[in-house]
Amino acid sequence: MIQKPATIQDVARAAGVSAATVSRVLTNPSLVSDTTRETVLQAIKSTEYRVNQAARNLRLQRANAVLVLVPNLGKPFYSGILAGISEEFSGTDYAVLIADTDSDPIVDSALAGYFLDGRVDGVISLDGGVRASALQECVDLGVEDRIVFLCEWVEGQKFPVISSDNAEGARLAIRHLHDLGHRKIAHITGPDGNVLTTARREGMVSERARLGLPAQPEWIIRGDFSLESGHDAATRILAMDDRPTAVFCSADMVAFGLMAGLKSGGLRVPEDISVVGFDDIEMSEYYIPALTTIRQDRHGLGRRAARVLLDRLKNKSLERTPEVPIPVELIVRESTAPLRT
Numbered sequence: 404m405i406q407k408p409a410t411i412q413d414v415a416r417a418a419g420v421s422a423a424t425v426s427r428v429l430t431n432p433s434l435v436s437d438t439t440r441e442t443v444l445q446a447i448k449s450t451e452y453r454v455n456q457a458a459r460n461l462r463l464q465r466a467n468a469v470l471v472l473v474p475n476l477g478k479p480f481y482s483g484i485l486a487g488i489s490e491e492f493s494g495t496d497y498a499v500l501i502a503d504t505d506s507d508p509i510v511d512s513a514l515a516g517y518f519l520d521g522r523v524d525g526v527i528s529l530d531g532g533v534r535a536s537a538l539q540e541c542v543d544l545g546v547e548d549r550i551v552f553l554c555e556w557v558e559g560q561k562f563p564v565i566s567s568d569n570a571e572g573a574r575l576a577i578r579h580l581h582d583l584g585h586r587k588i589a590h591i592t593g594p595d596g597n598v599l600t601t602a603r604r605e606g607m608v609s610e611r612a613r614l615g616l617p618a619q620p621e622w623i624i625r626g627d628f629s630l631e632s633g634h635d636a637a638t639r640i641l642a643m644d645d646r647p648t649a650v651f652c653s654a655d656m657v658a659f660g661l662m663a664g665l666k667s668g669g670l671r672v673p674e675d676i677s678v679v680g681f682d683d684i685e686m687s688e689y690y691i692p693a694l695t696t697i698r699q700d701r702h703g704l705g706r707r708a709a710r711v712l713l714d715r716l717k718n719k720s721l722e723r724t725p726e727v728p729i730p731v732e733l734i735v736r737e738s739t740a741p742l743r744t
Contacts, residue, residue, distance in 0.1 A: 409450040411519045418446035422515050423543040466521055468498045469712060472528040474555075476503040478628075478656070479684045480701070481529065484553065487705025488527060495713065497524065509533040514550075515540040524549060525712045531555030531598050538562070548715045553708040555598055563715075565708040568728035569599055572697035573606030573651065575733040576679040579695070580649040581614050584742035585677060589622040589647035591636045591657050603653050603681065622647050630660035637664025640676075648676055648742055655680035655687050655696055662690075662738065673740035683734055692737035700729055 415422045420443060427434045428443040435443075446452075471488060473481050485501065492499050500523065509530065514537045517523045526549065538560055541547055547562060556564040580588050590607050593600035604623075611618060624639055626632035633652060637660070640646060652658040658680035662672050672678050672692055680687060683698035707729065 409452040418443045423540040469525040470523040474506040474530045483701030484705040487702040488709045491706045491709030551712045567699045569602035570606030572731040573603045574610040576651045577610040585649040587647040589650045591626040593653040594627040628654040633657035633660025634664040641668040655682045677739040695739040698732040
């Protein structure tokens with residue numbers, strides 16, 4: 404059986420240091436202490452690691468590939484975004500590679516390793532679950548300008564972020580329901596700790612307060628952007644004594660699960676309860692009833708993120724400018740109706 408060659412991550416594990424430290428020993432040893440340097444050199448010897456010339460030429464961009472990190476490729480939301488990214492990179496020298504992170508936190512050395520092993524020149528991450536320590540390794544390597552966050556991001560970091568105006572989308576949803584006469588409006592959130600969950604919930608809360616709408620704690624229901632969480636929320640709503648007349652869902656998939664659960668429990672949408680989603684994935688127009696939702700320009704989001712990364716790959720000294728969130732749009736369909744008195 405052929406033994407797999409050791410990687411720089413193997414050396415880092417053997418030495419008990421980060422991959423960035425191993426890189427510094429190989430490329431700029433004066434930046435590390437004698438003790439650390441000796442430890443890393445011993446680890447290189449014990450693992451029989453052969454220095455990857457692509458890693459030594461890290462700044463020469465010779466991989467001609469970019470990596471897109473996706474939390475869950477099975478979700479239809481990402482199809483339009485990936486199409487936009489691919490379209491923007493078509494005609495360039497860069498191949499687009501896609502990795503499904505399965506929403507697992509990206510651990511230390513994993514992200515820096517793509518650069519150190521010479522596999523990619525840049526990264527677009529749709530996954531906001533990257534650990535701050537993993538991002539710091541990329542900063543230490545000097546490749547922070549080659550990473551762009553798309554849709555999701557990591558709070559407290561200075562990487563470029565391309566996103567929709569999530570808070571405004573939530574405000575549009577609540578305003579629409581209010582204009583239809585609804586005053587008792589529930590919200591099914593995304594997963595705890597997710598930046599989109601926070602932005603959409605804050606937009607919902609601020610608009611509800613501005614309009615003077617009542618707020619019951621039980622009307623805020625935890626979800627996770629999935630069909631199952633919407634269906635579970637329907638069970639909770641059906642059991643409420645003070646039942647809402649409308650629901651704003653954090654994602655279209657949540658709305659589909661909710662409507663199926665409400666129908667099973669004997670409630671009609673929109674006659675008995677109105678439902679608004681978020682994303683406007685393809686299925687929204689064809690679901691029965693067709694879903695009123697907040698449309699994100701998914702194709703435009705993908706193209707803009709790709710364009711930002713391309714600009715940074717071509718011009719490392721490019722001045723950073725804050726990215727303006729891409730506007731969203733309320734799409735009114737059949738799942739919302741005036742309140743029946």
